[in-house]
Amino acid sequence: MGLQRTVGNRAVLGAIAEQPHAVQRDGAPGVPIGAETALDRAQQIRAAATVRLGKVAAFNSRADAAIGAYRSMRTGYASSWGAAWDRHSSKLAEGNAEAASQNFIEGIVVGTAAAVLITAAAAVAFPAAAAAAPFTALWWAFNVGSNTVSSVAGSTASGAVGRPSVPAASGGSRDAEADAWQRIAEVERVARAVVAVAPKFGLELGNAEYCIAQVRSHIDQGSGDMSWDQTLDMVSTLTNWEAGLTAFDAEIDARIDAIGRFGQLATEFHVPSVSDLEKEIWRSWMSTLDNSSDEVLDQDVIQKYLVRLGLIPDYFYMTDDDQHRAVAEARAHVSQASRPPD
Numbered sequence: 001m002g003l004q005r006t007v008g009n010r011a012v013l014g015a016i017a018e019q020p021h022a023v024q025r026d027g028a029p030g031v032p033i034g035a036e037t038a039l040d041r042a043q044q045i046r047a048a049a050t051v052r053l054g055k056v057a058a059f060n061s062r063a064d065a066a067i068g069a070y071r072s073m074r075t076g077y078a079s080s081w082g083a084a085w086d087r088h089s090s091k092l093a094e095g096n097a098e099a100a101s102q103n104f105i106e107g108i109v110v111g112t113a114a115a116v117l118i119t120a121a122a123a124v125a126f127p128a129a130a131a132a133a134p135f136t137a138l139w140w141a142f143n144v145g146s147n148t149v150s151s152v153a154g155s156t157a158s159g160a161v162g163r164p165s166v167p168a169a170s171g172g173s174r175d176a177e178a179d180a181w182q183r184i185a186e187v188e189r190v191a192r193a194v195v196a197v198a199p200k201f202g203l204e205l206g207n208a209e210y211c212i213a214q215v216r217s218h219i220d221q222g223s224g225d226m227s228w229d230q231t232l233d234m235v236s237t238l239t240n241w242e243a244g245l246t247a248f249d250a251e252i253d254a255r256i257d258a259i260g261r262f263g264q265l266a267t268e269f270h271v272p273s274v275s276d277l278e279k280e281i282w283r284s285w286m287s288t289l290d291n292s293s294d295e296v297l298d299q300d301v302i303q304k305y306l307v308r309l310g311l312i313p314d315y316f317y318m319t320d321d322d323q324h325r326a327v328a329e330a331r332a333h334v335s336q337a338s339r340p341p342d
Contacts, residue, residue, distance in 0.1 A: 031219050032228045038235045039215040045238050046208035049201055052245070055252045056198045059259060063191035066263025070184070076271040081106065084278035088285070095301035100285055103179075108284035110180035112337035113272055120265050121184040123258040128247040129193040187262055190255070204238065211235050279309055286311075286330035294323040 085106075089099045111118065214231045217224035224231060272280065289296070297303060298318045306312045312326050 031222075034232075035215055035219050038232060039212060039219070041239060042208050042211040042215060042235055045242050046205060046212060048242060048245075048249075049205040049208055052249065052252070053198070053201050053205060055256060056194060056201060059194055059252065059256050060191070060198065062256060062259045062263060063187075063194070066259050066266060067188055067191060069263050069266040070187070073266050073269045073271060074181075080271055080274050080277050081109075083274045084281055087274070087278050088281045091302065091305050095296070095299045095305075097296045097299060097302060100288055105281060105284050105288075106181075107179040108287065108334060109277070109280045112280055112284070112334055113277070114180065114184075114269065115338050117262070117265050117269060118180055118183055120258070120262040121187050124187045124190050124255060124262055126190045126193065126251060126255045128251045129190060129197060129255075131247065187259070191259070194255075204241065207234065208238060211238060279311060282306065282309060282311055283330045283333050286327055287334045289327045291320075291324060294327050295320075297323045297326055 085102060089102075092099045211231065211234050214224040214226055214234070218228055218231060226234070286294075286297070297306070297312070303312070303315075303318060306326075307314045311330075312318075312322075315322055
């Protein structure tokens, strides 16, 4: 096993030596071969981890602001929605018509009223954040003794970045959890995934600092807290885990911009008035009718109410074709409104 580990370490250092700017030289007497290469690689990892932690902190800050703005907007929307839905369902009951599922209709309405917000939420999707979470058993083995986040920089960064929490969107009696809202709620899931890995990135930084100290100790003094093979094991583990963060690093900049855009749109989102929201509810409801069910539009109470809302003309006599046309126009409105602008 000792021979295998030594051969493995040399192989890893050979791979490390191929990295840009790595230095490989035969050291002075007593200096392990490959020490300069190991030091260079540990320093590169420390630099990468430091930059990564800064970006994660930026993402977390924007996520807190964005989800706070969304929650505030959502509360206002829920209030308007409740009043608008009550008007709609009461008028249907008065006309002896069956109400559609509130969740289903709300999903359609949100798709038309908040299409841009939904699109912005989709841009925040960050699968690499979740993929970055696992650590190997070997990694954790290095964090049992005195080397656990041994540097001040590592422990400070870990605490500062890992602590911010992103609370769940508040619920309520009017919070119907329509499909469209669930898609937007994915923003919170992504934010939580990033928060979850932040302390581990801080741990990586602390271990990189410890590796640097160990390699320097072997160079300067010929020994360290760990043997040279153990030191190489730790550098190798850091190197392998760092290589697994390529996707995360490639996506984090775009996700910082995306979460910021989502927050801006949530802040600027204009919650429709009760009257405007009710009209959208009626249009969405009408869009679900077909040639056999649109006869309900000819029911006096409902027909007169839709005329008063300006959703259909004031027919002297509403024909089947008029009913079909009203449904077709409602579907066209929903389809057009649900498309975010280019």
